[in-house]
Amino acid sequence: MMDTLILSRIQFAANISFHILFPTITIALGWFLLFFKLRFQWTGDLKWMEAYRFWVKVFALSFAMGVVSGITMSFQFGTNWPGFMEKVGNIAGPLLAYEVMTAFFLEAVFIGIMLFGFSRVPGWLHTTATFLVAFGTTMSTFWIIVLNSWMHTPQGFEMIDGVAHATDWWAIIFNPSMPYRLAHMLLASGLTVAFVIAGVAAFRYIRGDRKETVRSQIRVGVTFAALLIPVQILMGDMHGLNTMEHQPAKVAAMEGNWSDTDGNTPLILFALPNSETRENDFEIGVPNMASIILTHHAEGAIPALDEFVTEDGEVLHPPVGKVFWSFRTMVGTGMAMLLISWGALFFLWRRKPCEETGTDRRFMVRHLPKPLLWALVPMAFSGWVATLAGWYTTEIGRQPWLVQGVMSTAEAVADVPAPMVLSTLLGYLAIYAALLVAYVSVIVYIATKATKDEPLDSMTPASGEAVVDAISREDRGMAPAE
């Protein structure tokens, strides 16, 4: 029979894993919507408005999923982890309060205007609302990453009678891992959405939807993905080095390095870490590579797991197999993103003669090889896979600590009977599974439906002042506003 601690951990992990899927989409999709809207206002080209209209539906759905699963999380602090707030509430509390005050209300109020206010407000106000929703989701990311990073690299506080008291808010907010984690998460969201846009558009294209907007969406998705992925790989490397400095046990687990403390450490490509023998079974590695990546020297020493076992045998490092494989899943997915986005960009970039005009053209979606186009479709999920794997790496990698070096996860758990936690856990799992299926199938459904839509040839006055503004500017023969 599993105990309350492990059940509560599974429940929180299930909840937060389900939750993060949707912010990962809305954080960047908000900015993509603003991009589509501004492109339309500047060019007057209706294909951007079609892109906006399609993706705003996905945004609304993802936003609702994120809101309801987020509320669930805020309650679970109290129902399952009361010890957390009792011990570090003086620090976590204000950060959460600022998230609610500066982000949640902003998004929640302006999303109403953004979704349903199109024909009720002037164009500038609708664009402002779109901006504020995107800005709100990003602010929310900032505050929650601040808190999460503080749990990994706590500073700026003192312990009085077993309770943390803030001494330096600047140090708390700008704690050592925060900038890396924030950049890593924002880029992860950007990549996720770039691949979702490219993937869904490729799906429509394959289904025979050759509208200008679909081709533009493939181009936009592929281009952003190709631009962001090298930055993300660089950022991931910097984040890893930062982790080695502050949470060496996590890096030791990521590398599967049990005992090697003298350098020349291999990069392990495959292994089954064995916590009984404290060794890797079936290890395949590249000699010296881990040392090179982490210390930039072939002989450099990297942290080893054995350093985190106390003399009386208490294990103060995370479970190795889960961290090791989550990390490899994330990196592997990142490599697939690099390969596919750069491959696709290469074929788009190649100059090829256009059949109708005979002149050489770049950026023709029809120049993409079929297999690459097909590969883009499942890659729509790549961002989710990489993001989850990355979060598992960092969060499981923090165990057995809840707040690194300050409080253990076991200290925080509520005194709720295990069967009660089990029953709610099963309830949540059933709902999450059903909603995930519903979410993906509705997006497939609206994408399928959109392939049958006629492209916009004009927009009637009833369809919004924002549009009327842009169209009438064109009708009067004026240059599109800069």
Next chain:
Amino acid sequence: MEFLGYPATTSLPFIFAALMGVSILLYVILDGYDLGVGILTPLADSDPQRDMMVASIGPFWDANETWLVLAVGLLLVAFPAAHGLILSTLYLPVFVMLVGLILRGVSFEFRVKARAKHKHLWNRLFFIGSLMTTLAQGFMLGLYVMGLQFTMTTVLFSVLCALALTVGYAFIGATWLILKGEDTLQRRAVRWARTCIGGLIVGIGAISLASPLVSPRIWEKWFTFPEILWLSPLPIVSLALLALLWRSLATLPQADDRGAWVPFGIALALYVLAFLGLAYSFYPYVVPEQLTIYEAASAPESLFIILIGALFVVPTILGYTALAYWVFRGKTKALRYD
């Protein structure tokens, strides 16, 4: 730190209890009307009418729900000891409420985006979610009033509260529809509101009677001289408002939509009065009879840093909330993205 001559350890917990109270009140009123509309959706006589009902709350529900997040956030940041105690005692009802909130929140989107043949399923989930949320909230309110003890009496009382809150939310939802709806929908909403009044009287009455009976402390706070003198306006004004409401509902709808705002206005006032009564009963406790706000409060320096932010941010929030209500003023139109 000192405020107005009082040390921070006394004034900050009071300020935060007040802030928390205001967010709970705003939540109960705002999400109250949209949960209420959700509860009333099965009574719609046609699919377009149901769409119109949902449209009347579509642009607002998300922001309304955020007040709950703020309230539980304030409880968590300002009174961490009480937060853990209350929420782990209410473990199962909280779960029911969260499932309800999840179901109704996503149904707003799914019911219009999923295949047409699935719409009725999402409509049903929307209703079930609204009802679950409301029943769970009412049940929790009841247990809270009873000092978070599980006995036969307290559970029965909590069930009564759950039903009373359902009527209460349906009532304010109906008055919202009188304000935002037209024609048949408005006429039906008047009927729904009238039906709810009886339940409302029973509900408020039961809670008002039970609280002093179970708690000698509350009895003493209400039924001593001279407190009873300046407390007497609370029940008297409530009764007067109910009478006014009855008259208003009898004459609605009127030509040119005159007075359509009156029932919603009265509902607001009744909620505020009932809330003031509860707040007076429980002060200074944050967990009835167990933990006062002063015992449960977190460190003053952390509360202070939140307060500074709140002084700037909360007026801004109220400002742009007002903007949203102004943008979507007047009678509800169908919800469209274009």
